[in-house]
Amino acid sequence: MRGLAKTAWMEAKLFLREPMSAFFTLIFPLMYLFIFGAISGNEPAPQYGGQRMLDTAVPSLIAMIIGITGLMPVTMTMATYRERGILRRLRTTPVASWVVLAAQVIVNFAMSCAGMLLLIAAGTLVYHVRFEGNALSVLGGFILSSLSFFGIGFMLAGSLPTVRSAWVAGMALLYPMMFLSGAFFTVDLLPKAVRTISAFMPLTYVVNLLRGLWAGDAWSKHVLDAGVLVGLLVVGVVVSTKAFRWES
Amino acid sequence: MDKVVQVEGLRKVYGATVAVDDVSFEVHEGEIFGMVGPNGAGKTTTIECLEGLRTPDAGTVRVLGLDPQRNGKLLRERTGMQLQQSALPDRMRVWEALDTYSSYYAKPVDWKPLLAQLGLEEKRPAPFAKLSGGQKQRLFIALALLPDPQLVFLDELTTGLDPQARHAIWDLVRDIRAKGKTVFLTTHFMEEAERLCDRVAILDHGRIVALDTPPNLIHGLGAEERVAFTVAGGPSPALQSALSGIGRTEVQGERVVVHGKPDGETQLVSEVIGLLTAQRVVFRDLRTEQATLEDVFLGLTGRQLRD
Ligand SMILES: Nc1ncnc2c1ncn2[C@@H]1O[C@H](COP(=O)(O)OP(=O)(O)OP(=O)(O)O)[C@@H](O)[C@H]1O
Ligand SMILES: [Mg+2]
Numbered sequence: 001m002r003g004l005a006k007t008a009w010m011e012a013k014l015f016l017r018e019p020m021s022a023f024f025t026l027i028f029p030l031m032y033l034f035i036f037g038a039i040s041g042n043e044p045a046p047q048y049g050g051q052r053m054l055d056t057a058v059p060s061l062i063a064m065i066i067g068i069t070g071l072m073p074v075t076m077t078m079a080t081y082r083e084r085g086i087l088r089r090l091r092t093t094p095v096a097s098w099v100v101l102a103a104q105v106i107v108n109f110a111m112s113c114a115g116m117l118l119l120i121a122a123g124t125l126v127y128h129v130r131f132e133g134n135a136l137s138v139l140g141g142f143i144l145s146s147l148s149f150f151g152i153g154f155m156l157a158g159s160l161p162t163v164r165s166a167w168v169a170g171m172a173l174l175y176p177m178m179f180l181s182g183a184f185f186t187v188d189l190l191p192k193a194v195r196t197i198s199a200f201m202p203l204t205y206v207v208n209l210l211r212g213l214w215a216g217d218a219w220s221k222h223v224l225d226a227g228v229l230v231g232l233l234v235v236g237v238v239v240s241t242k243a244f245r246w247e248s
Numbered sequence: 249m250d251k252v253v254q255v256e257g258l259r260k261v262y263g264a265t266v267a268v269d270d271v272s273f274e275v276h277e278g279e280i281f282g283m284v285g286p287n288g289a290g291k292t293t294t295i296e297c298l299e300g301l302r303t304p305d306a307g308t309v310r311v312l313g314l315d316p317q318r319n320g321k322l323l324r325e326r327t328g329m330q331l332q333q334s335a336l337p338d339r340m341r342v343w344e345a346l347d348t349y350s351s352y353y354a355k356p357v358d359w360k361p362l363l364a365q366l367g368l369e370e371k372r373p374a375p376f377a378k379l380s381g382g383q384k385q386r387l388f389i390a391l392a393l394l395p396d397p398q399l400v401f402l403d404e405l406t407t408g409l410d411p412q413a414r415h416a417i418w419d420l421v422r423d424i425r426a427k428g429k430t431v432f433l434t435t436h437f438m439e440e441a442e443r444l445c446d447r448v449a450i451l452d453h454g455r456i457v458a459l460d461t462p463p464n465l466i467h468g469l470g471a472e473e474r475v476a477f478t479v480a481g482g483p484s485p486a487l488q489s490a491l492s493g494i495g496r497t498e499v500q501g502e503r504v505v506v507h508g509k510p511d512g513e514t515q516l517v518s519e520v521i522g523l524l525t526a527q528r529v530v531f532r533d534l535r536t537e538q539a540t541l542e543d544v545f546l547g548l549t550g551r552q553l554r555d
């Protein structure tokens with residue numbers, strides 16, 4: 001336990017010292033919020049069901065944080081630690097592999113939370129964004145979605161041979177998901193073919209779930225979204241514990 | 249426990265390469281055991297099979313009475329390991345590494361004195377990536393000492409270190425032994441093996457070709473000893489013939505070299521000095537050259553480069 005606490009604390013410091021992780025999880029979504037705010041202004045728009053674009057932007061950008069954190073810091077840290085022999089050095093100590101993984105989960109989850117809180121704070125203070133949901137419900141959706149995406153990150157890091165290939169795979173998944181999952185644009189306005197692709201993207205379900213919960217939907221309205229994410233989480237846990245390797 | 253490490257018929261194969269081939273040896277409690285050998289001889293493979301980091305293809309290995317494959321966690325609790333190749337996160341600071349790694353052991357030593365012992369006090373807040381090669385090496389040695397281990401594995405102990413650091417680390421290793429602990433190291437420096445190790449195994453092509461104390465290895469080689477000195481005006485014919493009675497003698501102008509086999513009883517050098525004193529010859533620049541472990545090593549493993 002002491003090992004886990006120390007490792008998590010250390011990893012948190014390393015996360016914040018790594019400019020890329022800190023920027024993409026904490027600052028980048030905030031930048032998007034301000035860009036959206038500047039573009040759309042404060043007027044309600046019919047394509048957002050009479051809401052302002054900004055009201056749906058916050059849960060969408062929270063979904064983006066989840067996608068980014070799972071596919072960038074989680075994947076890259078684990079792949080780098082293995083390729084550089086950092087895991088090898090850890091393996092000479094009695095520390096268990098689950099401690100190494102758990103520390104990553106804790107730190108990346110805490111950082112995503114921080115990113116989410118910054119976003120909500122900025123949204124509320126600057127744009128007076130409306131929140132009609134249940135905070136606990138949203139938090140539950142956030143936890144489920146985050147863990148599912150960490151699973152994807154661990155699976156990539158565990159099964160791809162090098163840092164480079166993990167990076168390429170992470171980006172290849174992240175970019176289309178950011179644009180086609182509905183995090184940036186409402187998918188309903190896009191062509192049917194694109195909507196079909198979008199249905200195969202895990203982030204789509206995160207966006208739907210979080211937007212719904214944010215607007216006050218009950219979980220019962222999002223059984224499909226939640227089911228997909230729970231399934232992904234189970235696959236993620238099974239595959240990433242099986243695929244975990246101390247060295248390349 | 250008397251035998252800290254017991255290895256019997258160890259074998260490890262990588263594809264067509266037999267990295268370690270039927271190796272058997274023992275390491276006794278409280279000794280500094282060294283393994284030397286050319287590049288690719290199988291030293292790292294052997295040491296990592298003992299550490300439980302690689303799985304042997306055949307043979308039995310017992311370390312502190314434990315099977316590294318089955319009791320790995322217990323073994324890692326009681327041993328310290330410095331790997332030939334490993335790293336820490338670039339932005340982890342020296343003190344943070346020691347502090348974090350301490351938390352993995354049930355009864356770690358206090359890491360602050362270690363920092364001083366390894367000359368890393370000034371580098372306490374430095375990130376890993378900013379350390380020089382030798383400083384990284386010293387940090388890894390410090391990490392290996394954190395569990396207060398009964399047995400320490402040091403793969404390539406002083407590679408990349410300057411002479412100051414090397415001597416400091418030799419002292420440190422002797423300290424470890426003085427506390428009753430056992431050290432298993434590999435090295436490329438024959439001087440290091442000769443001065444530091446109680447026993448040395450010479451490995452070549454995955455096999456142990458010799459294993460003994462450094463003096464025994466050197467003696468066993470039967471290498472000749474040489475005594476050289478200078479006599480003003482050159483040696484007289486009488487002196488030359490008297491010296492020939494001791495050993496083969498070469499004269500080059502004023503320089504005289506006497507060759508002899510060490511027979512273990514009288515030393516060549518004392519015979520030569522005795523003769524020179526008896527004949528009242530004035531001499532200067534007397535030097536003796538004895539065989540070293542390096543001669544033994546090159547004699548056994550040849551002078552060809554390894555791939
Ligand atoms: N993981 C591996 N995969 C394939 N071959 C390997 C592997 N590890 C070692 N070998 C091979 O096994 C042989 C022994 O390697 P090893 O690293 O044990 O040598 P060494 O004595 O430690 O050499 P050095 O002095 O250069 O460190 C070499 O021929 C090497 O190429
Ligand atoms: Mg080696």
